[in-house]
Amino acid sequence: MTVFIAPDKFRGTATSREIVEAVTERCHERGVPTDAQVMSDGGEGFRSAFPGDTKSFRVSDPWGTPVIVEITTFVSPWGRLGVFEMAEVIGRHIVTHPTGEQALQASSAGVGELIREAQSLQLDGLLVGCGGTASSDGGAGCYDVLRSEALTIPMTVATDVTTSFSGAVSFAEQKGVRQEDLQLVAKRLTELRELYQRERGIDVEMLDRAGAGGGVPGALAALGAQLVSGFDAVASNVHLLDRLKKAELVVTGEGRFDHGSLEGKVVSGVVRLADPSTPVLVICGSVDDKAKELFLRQHSNVQVVSLEDRFGTLKAHEQTAQCVADVVDAIMKQLEIV
Numbered sequence: 001m002t003v004f005i006a007p008d009k010f011r012g013t014a015t016s017r018e019i020v021e022a023v024t025e026r027c028h029e030r031g032v033p034t035d036a037q038v039m040s041d042g043g044e045g046f047r048s049a050f051p052g053d054t055k056s057f058r059v060s061d062p063w064g065t066p067v068i069v070e071i072t073t074f075v076s077p078w079g080r081l082g083v084f085e086m087a088e089v090i091g092r093h094i095v096t097h098p099t100g101e102q103a104l105q106a107s108s109a110g111v112g113e114l115i116r117e118a119q120s121l122q123l124d125g126l127l128v129g130c131g132g133t134a135s136s137d138g139g140a141g142c143y144d145v146l147r148s149e150a151l152t153i154p155m156t157v158a159t160d161v162t163t164s165f166s167g168a169v170s171f172a173e174q175k176g177v178r179q180e181d182l183q184l185v186a187k188r189l190t191e192l193r194e195l196y197q198r199e200r201g202i203d204v205e206m207l208d209r210a211g212a213g214g215g216v217p218g219a220l221a222a223l224g225a226q227l228v229s230g231f232d233a234v235a236s237n238v239h240l241l242d243r244l245k246k247a248e249l250v251v252t253g254e255g256r257f258d259h260g261s262l263e264g265k266v267v268s269g270v271v272r273l274a275d276p277s278t279p280v281l282v283i284c285g286s287v288d289d290k291a292k293e294l295f296l297r298q299h300s301n302v303q304v305v306s307l308e309d310r311f312g313t314l315k316a317h318e319q320t321a322q323c324v325a326d327v328v329d330a331i332m333k334q335l336e337i338v
Contacts, residue, residue, distance in 0.1 A: 001337045003027050004247035005036040006240070007324070008266035009045045010255035010285050014320035016045055022321035023251055023328050030329070032337055035243055039252070039266045042158040042212075042230020043131025044093075046085040049234045050074040055121070059113040062090045062106035062134045069110075071118055076237045079124025086111055086213055087132035092175060094134060103176030104184065106135040108216045112145025115155070125154040127237070128220070129230060130213030131161075136172040136185050138165070138192040139219020147199070151224045158230035159212035160264070165193060165204045168211035168218075175214070189215060196222035231269035241273050249337060250274050251328055253283035257304060259291045271299055281331055283307065283324050285316055303331070 005027075007019040016038040027034045040046040052074035061067040072083045087093070089110040095102060111128075118126050135141070163170070172185045192215070197203050200222040204210045209227040210218035217227050235241065244250060252270040254261065261267050267282055274280050280302045282295075287306040296302060307316035307323045316323055 001032060001248040002246055003032055003034045003249045003251060003328075003332075003337070004244055005034055005251045006039050006266070006270050007252050007283075008039050008041065008254040010253070010320050011044070013255065013285060013317050015048070016040065017048055018321045019253065019324050022325040026325040026329050027332070030332060030337070032332065035247065037238055037240065037243070039270070040129065040230060040234055041131070041160040041264065041266050042129045042233065043160045044085065044087045044091070046129025046131070046158065046230065047072050047083050047088070050083045050237065052083075057114055057117045059089055059117070060107070060110040061094050062110070063102065064107070067094070067110065069114060071114070071121070073121070073123065074237070077239070081125045081127050081237070082118045082121055082123045083127045083129075084114060084118070085129035086216060087129070089114055090133050090135050092132055092134045098134065098176040100176060100178035100181060103134070103136070103172070104181050106137065106175070107141035108133070108135045108137050108139050108214065108219070109141030109145055111216055112142035115142070115146060119152045123153055125156065127233060128155065128157045130157055130159050130217055131230070133213045133216065134175055135214040135216070136168060136175055136177060138168060138189045138215035139217070140188070140192055142216055143196070143219040143222070146223055155220060155225040156233060157209075157217045157220050157225045157227050158233035159209040159217055159227060160230045161212045162208045162264070163211035165189060165207070165210040165215055165218040168215040171214070192219070229264055231264060231266055235269065235273065244270070244274050247274070247278060249332070249335065250278055250280040251283065252280065253324065255285040257282065257284035257286070257291060258288040262291060262295060271302055274301070276301055279303070279335070281305065281328065283327050285320065
């Protein structure tokens with residue numbers, strides 16, 4: 001029996017790769033063959049879903065300080081792609097507690113700089129994950145870097161939310177912008193919408209996903225990029241559907257299972273693509289009971305497990321990957337998978 005392992009990150013406690021490695025090792029100890037895929041919905045960890053060679057570049061972080069970031073080159077069904085994630089360039093982790101002024105000034109210019117570098121790599125396309133950014137500049141910094149030159153290769157921007165361009169303001173406070181400054185962010189987004197429409201003929205407010213990542217996808221769409229679901233971008237490039245068909249048990253999960261998990265996230269995407277007759281084990285750090293009830297009502301082949309409920313909060317947070325592997329081991333015994 002083949003176990004297919006396809007988790008998202010458990011934010012703050014374990015990466016998707018750490019979960020994959022722990023579960024794979026446990027399966028192999030029992031002599032169970034596996035296939036595994038690091039997953040992402042477009043946010044942090046997106047680049048790690050794509051195996052390939054890496055090349056480093058020096059670009060600007062949100063406040064203009066040089067930072068070294070990588071682009072992974074990956075052979076996809078559509079040719080040689082370059083993959084990077086905005087979180088590594090202008091991520092919230094760079095300054096975990098910015099001042100209100102820092103948050104307001106955080107720029108996406110480094111993303112434009114990296115795109116400019118990527119266009120010299122003789123790629124067939126560029127794939128950009130856009131979650132986890134510190135910026136709420138509507139892509140202004142990125143656009144300023146690229147506005148004098150057209151995109152020379154096809155670009156796909158993968159997002160984890162479908163937020164409208166103006167909706168980017170709703171995430172600004174989470175990034176440290178003071179409540180009294182939110183009107184400045186909203187005004188800036190309105191002015192940028194008008195700028196992009198005037199210069200590029202595209203009304204970014206009419207595009208789903210344009211407001212993800214602080215509005216950078218809107219700027220890139222104005223320049224000619226395509227905006228897509230982060231999960232779908234990973235799934236299509238790594239042949240996820242075909243690989244799921246060969247599985248007799250599917251393991252997925254994320255840090256927190258709640259109503260946001262029901263649409264567009266890794267867990268719901270994996271379950272959607274899996275054969276309805278294949279058992280799917282969803283393991284999460286914590287679980288919202290109402291969301292779980294609704295999910296199970298829709299998917300009779302799914303079992304949802306909370307690490308906090310099973311192991312306690314401390315162990316679930318400190319030994320996340322080991323706890324996930326323990327749950328998988330118990331389920332394999334239960335299903336007599338050997």
